[in-house]
């Protein structure tokens with residue numbers, strides 16, 4: 001389902017295709033797949049979320065990010081998209097929408113990102129991989145691999 005206008009609601013929203021959005025979540029123009037459930041107090045930017053995903057309370061999924069089908073995003077997870085965030089140019093003028101480089105995060109199918117993890121700009125979390133809670137991930141994670149810590153390191157891999 002395409003969300004066509006920025007939206008937030010003080011009530012739970014039961015949308016078509018069994019999409020559930022809990023109250024106080026802010027949605028920008030994004031695409032959400034059938035069967036996906038999104039908790040409360042999330043921020044969902046101009047991004048794409050697949051089918052049957054679980055996005056837990058407080059998660060922040062910024063513009064350009066992609067969450068594939070059946071992925072799990074834990075509470076307060078942040079997917080970043082800007083490596084060198086800045087507010088202003090040297091002359092004090094505000095940076096505009098196109099004045100920074102978007103580096104999207106991709107969470108592949110059936111991957112799980114534990115609570116409070118931060119996924120750095122441009123990183124891909126492979127299919128079925130697990131990111132431990134509280135981790136900070138700055139490199140791609142191979143499919144079926146478990147990483148944890150800050151910076152995140154591999155503790156187990158099927159590859």
Ligand SMILES: CC(C)(COP(=O)(O)OP(=O)(O)OC[C@H]1O[C@@H](n2cnc3c(N)ncnc32)[C@H](O)[C@@H]1OP(=O)(O)O)[C@@H](O)C(=O)NCCC(=O)NCCS
Pocket residue numbers: 074075113114115130131132133134135146147148149
């Ligand atoms: C990453 C994870 C899957 C590892 O589980 P596991 O394979 O069963 O690993 P273990 O519990 O045996 O831990 C192995 C070691 O890593 C450490 N460890 C486990 N998870 C960790 C984490 N997130 N960050 C740092 N260290 C961690 C353990 O303390 C242990 O260290 P030790 O050997 O020195 O005692 C799990 O700990 C995790 O973080 N799951 C996500 C939980 C979550 O956020 N759920 C969301 C909804 S509640």
